[in-house]
Amino acid sequence: MSVTPDAAQSPSAGRRFRAYTTKHLDELTARAGLAADERLAVRAVATVLPFRVNSYVVDELIDWDAAPDDPIYKLVFPQADMLPQEDVSRIADLLSAGADRKELNQAANQVRATLNPHPAGQMDLNVPTKGNEEPIPGIQHKYNETVLFFPKQGQTCHAYCTYCFRWAQFVGDADLKFASSEIDQMVEYVRSHPEVTSVLFTGGDPMIMGEGVISKYIEPLLEIDHLEAIRIGTKALGYWPQRFVTDPDADDTLRLFEKVVESGKNLAFMAHFSHPNEMAPELVQEAVRRVRNTGAVIRTQAPMIRTINDDAATWESMWRTHLRHGMVPYYMFVERDTGPQDYFAVPLAEAYDIFRTAYQNVSGLARTVRGPSMSATPGKVCVDGVTEIAGEKVFVLHFIQARDPELVGRPFFAKYDEKAAWLFDLKPALGATHFPWEVPPEGGGSNGLIDPTRL
Ligand SMILES: *Cc1c(COP(=O)(O)O)cnc(C)c1O
Numbered sequence: 296m297s298v299t300p301d302a303a304q305s306p307s308a309g310r311r312f313r314a315y316t317t318k319h320l321d322e323l324t325a326r327a328g329l330a331a332d333e334r335l336a337v338r339a340v341a342t343v344l345p346f347r348v349n350s351y352v353v354d355e356l357i358d359w360d361a362a363p364d365d366p367i368y369k370l371v372f373p374q375a376d377m378l379p380q381e382d383v384s385r386i387a388d389l390l391s392a393g394a395d396r397k398e399l400n401q402a403a404n405q406v407r408a409t410l411n412p413h414p415a416g417q418m419d420l421n422v423p424t425k426g427n428e429e430p431i432p433g434i435q436h437k438y439n440e441t442v443l444f445f446p447k448q449g450q451t452c453h454a455y456c457t458y459c460f461r462w463a464q465f466v467g468d469a470d471l472k473f474a475s476s477e478i479d480q481m482v483e484y485v486r487s488h489p490e491v492t493s494v495l496f497t498g499g500d501p502m503i504m505g506e507g508v509i510s511k512y513i514e515p516l517l518e519i520d521h522l523e524a525i526r527i528g529t530k531a532l533g534y535w536p537q538r539f540v541t542d543p544d545a546d547d548t549l550r551l552f553e554k555v556v557e558s559g560k561n562l563a564f565m566a567h568f569s570h571p572n573e574m575a576p577e578l579v580q581e582a583v584r585r586v587r588n589t590g591a592v593i594r595t596q597a598p599m600i601r602t603i604n605d606d607a608a609t610w611e612s613m614w615r616t617h618l619r620h621g622m623v624p625y626y627m628f629v630e631r632d633t634g635p636q637d638y639f640a641v642p643l644a645e646a647y648d649i650f651r652t653a654y655q656n657v658s659g660l661a662r663t664v665r666g667p668s669m670s671a672t673p674g675k676v677c678v679d680g681v682t683e684i685a686g687e688k689v690f691v692l693h694f695i696q697a698r699d700p701e702l703v704g705r706p707f708f709a710k711y712d713e714k715a716a717w718l719f720d721l722k723p724a725l726g727a728t729h730f731p732w733e734v735p736p737e738g739g740g741s742n743g744l745i746d747p748t749r750l
Contacts, residue, residue: 312349312350312453312535312537312542313349313350314347314348314349315347315348315349315350315353316346316347317338317341317342317346320334320337320338320341320346321334321338323348323353323372324337324363324372326359326362327359327362327363327368327372328362328363329363333375335387335390335391336375336383336387337372337373337374337375338387338390339375339378339382339383339384339386339387339390340373340374340375340377340378340383341373342386342390342399342402342403343378343382343386343403343406343407343410343466344373344377344378344457344462344466344634344635345455345459345462345465345466346371346372346373346455347451347452347454347455347465348371348372348454348455349453349454349534349535351453351534351535351536351537351578352367352371352453352454352534355576355578356533356572356573356575356576357371358572366569366570366572366602366603366604366609367570367572367573369457369602369603370456370457370458370569370570370600370603371454371455371456371457372457373457374457374638376638377457377635377638378406378635378638382406385402386399386402386403386406389402403466407463407466410463410633410634410635410636411632411633411634411636412462412463412633412634413463413633414460414631414632414633421435421436421437421443422434422435422436423435423436423484431477431480431481431484432477433445433446433447433477433481434480434481434484436484436488436491437696437698438674438696438697438698438700439490439491439700440490440491440492440493441491441492441493441494441495441526442481442484442485442488442491442493442494442495443495443497444481444494444495444496444497444512445497445498445499446496446498446501446504446508446509446512448503448504448508449496449497449498449499449500449501449502449503449504449509450464450498450499451465451498451499451500451503452465452498452499452500452503452530452534453500453502453503453530453531453534453535453538454530454534454535456530456569457635457639458598458600458603458630458634458635458639459634460598460630460631460633460634461498461499462633462634463633463634464499478511478512478515481512482515482516482519485516485519485522486519489521491521491522492521492522492523492524493522493523493524493525493526493563494516494522494524494525494526495526495527495528495565496509496512496513496525496526496527496528497528498528500528500529500530500531500534501527501528501529502527502529502531502535502538503531505544506544506547506548506551507544507547509548509551510547510551513525513551513555514551514554517554517555517558517560522560523560523561524560524561524562524563525555525560525561525562525563526563526564526565527562527563527564527565528565528567529564529565529566529567530566530567530568532566532568532573532579532582532583532586532593533566533567533568533569533573533579536576536578536579536581536582537578537582538582539582539585539586540578540581540582540585545585549585549586549588549589550589552564552586552589552590552591553589553590555591556589556590556591557590561592562589562590562591562592563591563592563594564586564591564592564593564594565594565595565596565625566593566594566595566596566622567595567596567597568595568596568597568613568617569597569598569600569603569604570603570604570609570613571609571612571613571616574613574616574617574620580620583620583621583622584620587621587622592623593621593622593623594622594623594624594625595613595614595617595622595623595624595625596624596625596626596627596628597613597626597627597628598627598628598629598630598631599627599628599629599630599641599646599649599650599666599667600630600639600641601630601638601639601640601641602639603639605641605645605646605649606649607648607649607650607652607653607656608653610627610649610650610653611652611653611656611657614653614657614661614664615657615661617661618657618658618660618661623663624661624662624663624664625663625664625665626664626665626666626668627646627650627664627665627666627667627668628666628667628668628669628670629641629643629646629666629667629668629669629678629716629717630716631669631670631717632671632717632719636716636717640716640717641716642713642714642715642716643667643678643690643715643716643717643720643721644681644690644711644712644713644715645713646666646667646678647667647678647680647681647690650666650667650678651680665677665695666678668695669717669718671717671718671719672698673694673697673698673699673702673718673730673732674694674695674696674697674698674699674702674703674732675694675695675696675697676692676693676694676695676718677692677693677694677695678690678691678692679691679692679693679706681711684708684724684725685725687710687724687725688710688711689708689709689710689711689724689725690708690709690710690711690712690715690721690724691706691708692706692707692708692709693705693706693707697732698732699732702731702732702744705731705744705745707727707730707731707742707743707744708723708724708725708727708743709721709722709723709724709730710722710723710724711724723742723743724743725743726741726743727740727741727742727743728740728741728742729741729742730742730743731743731744
């Protein structure tokens with residue numbers, strides 16, 4: 296059975312980008328062997344959460360003989376049990392009854408609102424302002440050294456991950472999007488903030504932009520002396536390696552990367568890889584070679600996701616493969632507190648155990664990876680381990696990055712809780728009354744940190 300994606304070209308060469316969306320979902324899930332009622336439930340979930348996949352992922356990455364259990368299938372296809380049963384049934388009933396778009400959207404929006412669409416105060420906590428007046432759209436400046444930039448044209452992806460923490464911006468509510476076409480404002484902001492040494496282009500996926508667009512964002516930054524690195528956060532190597540090999544602007548893109556390197560800055564290519572199978576096709580290996588040949592450094596990162604990569608052998612294999620291809624393992628993230636988190640969450644204790652087992656088995660060259668790391672409102676919190684202090688079982692944690700730089704690199708503790716899956720599930724330990732980023736209770740209390748002057 297074959298499903299025809301949205302495109303003018305024939306699928307033969309597999310080179311031109313073609314997308315599959317919800318209207319192809321029933322055929323694709325049938326190919327995965329799902330029964331009619333399961334397919335309807337999946338469509339109901341896809342009414343709430345975004346779905347998009349492309350011909351490369353469908354033809355080259357998914358093992359259809361293993362679907363629906365194949366990890367790459369699970370990476371991109373919604374699952375019937377990702378949302379509460381009653382929500383799925385309600386929307387499935389609307390779909391069966393042929394409800395119109397408006398009615399479906401209304402029901403979908405109600406469910407979306409229950410899924411914490413904007414975790415970590417993204418919409419209001421980190422957006423800088425011009426001379427303390429209006430906010431500069433499309434910029435987040437949370438940590439001193441690094442500014443995040445969301446180019447307007449880069450706010451979609453070659454395919455959508457089911458676990459995406461930015462899912463809310465792909466479901467069609469324009470207000471939820473970070474966006475900026477204001478290149479000058481961004482450049483001016485970086486120029487006037489000498490503490491900013493690194494700009495991170497993110498999205499969506501900035502590599503969705505053609506070279507002609509992305510160069511307009513990157514080139515002006517090359518003039519700024521204090522800027523040390525330009526980062527591009529992208530899943531294009533995993534989802535569309537053609538971007539660097541056979542796309543019409545592949546060579547120009549690589550020349551742009553070379554230009555960044557020649558300007559004396561680090562081009563840090565932050566590649567999102569979720570599973571070792573993404574590295575199997577020869578095409579992605581060729582893409583990695585080509586990107587590295589520009590002098591760019593490829594660093595790899597992904598969240599740990601239940602049912603997709605929640606075992607040590609998967610991470611070990613992934614880090615080994617990345618190392619072999621000259622890429623540098625960077626972060627293992629904990630799935631964020633948004634969207635179908637209940638479905639994907641791996642408890643911190645288990646995530647730590649998986650991390651440690653995989654870390655133990657790779658050479659020091661791959662131990663550049665940090666994690667499991669929670670990117671939360673106060674900062675990036677790393678679970679360093681589980682131990683017992685004065686008879687109390689605790690998590691040992693530290694901030695890799697923090698909104699308050701004073702907190703970076705200082706160990707703190709939380710009560711051990713085998714079910715805790717996010718920072719806000721944790722409770723202070725060892726007599727502390729509150730966590731270091733929290734406001735002390737009435738009358739003082741202890742945040743558990745040692746006064747640094749007494750170290
Ligand atoms: C992770 C992150 C960064 C970059 O942090 P590094 O530790 O330098 O990789 C910057 N801004 C935000 C909001 C982040 O989540």
